[in-house]
Amino acid sequence: MTDSTQKATVATETDENKHRKNGLYRQVSAELAENMKQGWADTERHDLEPATQAVHTARRRRALSARFPGELLVIPAGNPKVRANDTAYPFRPSSDYVYLTGDQSQDAVLVMEPGRSGGHQAIAYMLPRSDRENGEFWLDYHGELWEGRRNSPAENEQLLGLPCRDVRTLAGRLGAATGPVRLLRGHDAGVDAALEGKVTAEHDDEFRVALSEMRLVKDEFEIADLRFACEATALGFEDVVRVLDATAPTPERLIEGRFWTRARLEGNDVGYASVCAAGSHATILHWVRNDGDARPGDLLLLDAGVETRNLYTADVTRTLPVDGRFTPVQRKIYEAVYAAQEAGIAAVKPGAAYRDFHDAAQRVLAEHLAAWGLFGDRSAEEACALGLQRRWTLAGTGHMLGLDVHDCAKARTEMYVDGTLEPGMVLTVEPGIYFQSDDLTVPEEYRGIGVRIEDDILVTEEGNENLSALLPREAGEVEAWMARLRS
Numbered sequence: 001m002t003d004s005t006q007k008a009t010v011a012t013e014t015d016e017n018k019h020r021k022n023g024l025y026r027q028v029s030a031e032l033a034e035n036m037k038q039g040w041a042d043t044e045r046h047d048l049e050p051a052t053q054a055v056h057t058a059r060r061r062r063a064l065s066a067r068f069p070g071e072l073l074v075i076p077a078g079n080p081k082v083r084a085n086d087t088a089y090p091f092r093p094s095s096d097y098v099y100l101t102g103d104q105s106q107d108a109v110l111v112m113e114p115g116r117s118g119g120h121q122a123i124a125y126m127l128p129r130s131d132r133e134n135g136e137f138w139l140d141y142h143g144e145l146w147e148g149r150r151n152s153p154a155e156n157e158q159l160l161g162l163p164c165r166d167v168r169t170l171a172g173r174l175g176a177a178t179g180p181v182r183l184l185r186g187h188d189a190g191v192d193a194a195l196e197g198k199v200t201a202e203h204d205d206e207f208r209v210a211l212s213e214m215r216l217v218k219d220e221f222e223i224a225d226l227r228f229a230c231e232a233t234a235l236g237f238e239d240v241v242r243v244l245d246a247t248a249p250t251p252e253r254l255i256e257g258r259f260w261t262r263a264r265l266e267g268n269d270v271g272y273a274s275v276c277a278a279g280s281h282a283t284i285l286h287w288v289r290n291d292g293d294a295r296p297g298d299l300l301l302l303d304a305g306v307e308t309r310n311l312y313t314a315d316v317t318r319t320l321p322v323d324g325r326f327t328p329v330q331r332k333i334y335e336a337v338y339a340a341q342e343a344g345i346a347a348v349k350p351g352a353a354y355r356d357f358h359d360a361a362q363r364v365l366a367e368h369l370a371a372w373g374l375f376g377d378r379s380a381e382e383a384c385a386l387g388l389q390r391r392w393t394l395a396g397t398g399h400m401l402g403l404d405v406h407d408c409a410k411a412r413t414e415m416y417v418d419g420t421l422e423p424g425m426v427l428t429v430e431p432g433i434y435f436q437s438d439d440l441t442v443p444e445e446y447r448g449i450g451v452r453i454e455d456d457i458l459v460t461e462e463g464n465e466n467l468s469a470l471l472p473r474e475a476g477e478v479e480a481w482m483a484r485l486r487s
Contacts, residue, residue: 028135028139033135036132036135036138037132037133037135040132043149044152044154044155045155045158046154046158048155048158048159049158050158050159050160050161051102051159051160051161052221053102053221053310054102054159054160054161055161056102056219056220056221056222057099057100057101057102057160057161058161058162059219060099060100060214061100061112061120061122061162062119063214064100064112064210064211064214065112065119065120067210068182068207068210069114069118069119070114070179070180071114071179071180071181071182072111072112072113072114072177072179072180072181072182073110073111073112073120073181073182073207074109074110074111074112074174074181074182074183074184074191074195075094075096075097075100075109075110075111075112075184075211076094076097076108076109076110076184076187076188076191077093077094077097077098077103077104077105077106077107077108077109077110077187077188078091078093078094078097078106078107078187078188079106079107079187079188079189079190080106090269091104091106092104092269092311093105093106093108093311094184094187095215095311095402095403095404096184096208096211097109097110097184097187098310098311098403099211099214099215099403100122101124101160101162102160102310103124103126103156103159103160104311105126105127105150105151105156106127107126107127107167107188108124108125108126108127108167109124109125109167109170109188109191110122110123110124110125111123111124111125111170111173114179121163122162122163123162123163123164123165124156124160124162124163124164124165125164125165125166125167125169125170126151126153126156126164126165126166126167127150127166127167127168128150128152128153128166129144129149129150129151129152130143130144130145130150153165153166170191170194171190171194174191174194174195174198175194177195177198180203181195181198181199181203182199182203182204182206182207183195183199183204183207184204184207184208184211185199185201185204185208208410209410209411209412211410212408212409212410212411213408213411213412213415213416215402215403215407215408216400216408216411216415216416216419216422216425217422217423217424217425218402218424218425218426218458219424222312222402222426223424223426223458225308225310225312226312226314226401226402226426226456226458226467227467228308229267229271229305229306229307229308229312229313229314230314230316230456230467230468230470231470232262232263232266232267232306232308232314233304233305233306233314233316233468233471234316234468234470234471235262235266236258236259236262236263236266236304236306237259237302237304237316237318237471238485239258239259239261239262240255240258240259240300240302241320241481241482241485241486242485242486243255243258244294244300244320244322244482245296245322246296246322246323246324246486247296247323248296249293249294249295249296250278250293250294250322251292251293251294252276252277252278252281252290252291252292252293252294253276253290253291255276255278255290255294255300255302256274256276256290259274259276259302259304260274262306263304263306263307266306266308267306267307267308267309268307268308268309268311269307270304270305270306270307270313271305271306271307271313271314271315271405272305272313272315272405273288274288274290274302274303274304275287275288275290275301275302275303275304275317276290276294276300276302276304277290277300277301277302277303277450278292278293278294278295278298278299278300278301278322279292279293279294279295279298279299279448280436280437280447280448280450281301281450282299282300282301282319282434282449282450282451282452283434283435283436283437283448283449283450284434284450285394285395285432285434287301294322295322296322296323297322297323297327298321298322299319299320299321299322299326299330299449299450299451300319300320300321300322301317301318301319301450301451301452302317302318302319302320303315303316303317303452303454304316304317305405311403312402312403313401313402313403313404313405314401314456314467314468315401315405315428315430315454315456316454316455316456316468316471317430317432317452317453317454318453318454318471318473318478319334319337319450319451319452319453320478320482321478321479321482324479324482324483324486325479326475326478326479329445329446329449330449330451331475333433333435333446333449333451334451334453334475335475336364336365336368336369336433337365337431337432337433337451337452337453338453338473338474338475339364339368340360340361340362340364340365340368340431341361341429341430341431341453341454341455341473343360343361343363343364344357344358344360344361344397344398344429344431345357345429345455345457345464345466346360347359347360347361348421348427348429348457348459348463348464349421349459349463349464350421350422350423350459350460350461350463351420351421352420352421353418353419353420353421354416354417354418354419354420354421355417355418356421357397357398357427357429358396358397358398361397361429361431362384362389362393362397362431363380363384364431365389365392365393365431365433366380366381366383366384366388366389367380369383369389369392369433370383372443374392374441374442375388391441392433392434392435392442393431393432393433393434394432394434395430395432397429397430397431398427398428398429398430398454398457399427399428400416400425400426400427401426401427401428401456402426407426421459422459423459423460423461424458424459425458425459426456426457426458426459426467427456427457427459428454428455428456428457429454429455429457430452430453430454430455431452431453432450432451432452432453433449433450433451434450434451434452435447435448435449435450436448453473455467455468455469455471455473456468
């Protein structure tokens with residue numbers, strides 16, 4: 001990374017030549033300041049087509065408007081977050097802002113102004129182009145010379161299909177707000193402060209819940225993007241198989257990096273921290289340190305997903321024999337998880353209770369655990385009723401998927417986990433068995449083995465579609481697929 005501090009402190013003369021820009025001081029000569037104003041081509045674009053998503057975001061805004069008539073609605077994209085000192089994490093806007101605009105600009109805010117005769121006017125407040133006349137574009141560390149060209153308000157209006165204004169005028173508008181206001185709080189401290197005393201935590205919580213529930217059923221644009229995310233993720237898994245060494249250790253960090261490269265090539269990034277868990281690390285559900293090695297004879301549990309450039313993410317897990325062949329014990333455990341996943345996927349259909357796929361998968365896992373003698377004299381049914389299988393199955397069997405890997409997280413229980421599946425919902429089905437290395441209640445040969453199989457399932461009118469079906473799941477198919485990729 002270039003040292004912008006050093007580069008921006010250009011030749012100095014006297015205090016009279018100090019220019020203050022956005023609270024920052026730069027010492028520059030009058031000649032240089034004048035020179036930097038001139039000789040720049042006009043790059044304004046006038047023939048942009050609306051983004052593909054614009055028709056869908058407009059419909060989503062209309063649906064939100066109908067839920068909160070007469071209220072001012074404020075949805076910020078958020079601000080960059082500091083990683084260390086003067087460096088920031090890559091910016092990723094709030095999912096609700098993206099859902100309603102299709103835009104990914106930092107510091108932007110969607111404001112929905114209630115109309116006198118009903119409905120709302122949606123306005124996107126955004127940073128405009130950097131000012132070249134006053135030198136902002138090069139004297140400010142966040143000017144376009146340092147961080148790249150931004151769209152003008154007119155360009156964004158063409159792309160997004162809604163009016164766009166300078167976000168630096170927003171504080172005044174919010175300060176003058178009267179009547180009921182709802183805010184997606186916690187994404188932009190400046191917006192939160194501007195509305196202090198005008199919003200209530202109760203109303204904001206209701207707003208967050210409503211936004212989350214709107215995203216339970218995906219539209220055709222979202223489904224297409226999730227399908228692409230799964231296709232790109234399959235390519236990433238293939239890349240990993242090709243880098244796995246069948247005769248020597250492969251660093252988990254190399255596995256992580258290889259998948260990340262595919263994610264950046266095909267999409268925006270990974271949708272969440274990749275779990276690249278080899279050997280006993282596979283028994284740790286959220287193993288993201290990825291500082292071990294995948295050794296021949298081990299299983300590699302790879303849980304990773306590509307996030308598209310529209311920010312929808314896949315979430316897929318495969319458990320792979322590093323050297324290409326399952327041992328008998330590994331296959332025994334793997335096939336139990338595969339059978340559970342098959343039962344779970346079969347339970348995904350319109351009209352089914354959301355919990356059905358979890359219950360179906362857990363019953364199958366309990367039956368296998370009982371057959372292996374792990375419940376003693378208890379039957380699978382009795383053990384399942386008591387939840388005893390959870391010592392080794394640990395987690396729930398899935399979750400909603402979309403802009404967030406754990407999508408719709410603020411939806412009410414009665415609308416989500418106690419709800420009913422509908423066409424257009426997308427969820428993961430991901431049963432697993434995890435035998436910890438120090439678990440003395442299981443045979444020694446099981447200890448340190450973790451297996452999870454996860455796919456992204458779309459609820460259809462007829463039943464379901466496995467969006468991640470490009471990746472094999474059955475044990476023999478996994479071995480044959482790995483052999484093909486390595487040949």
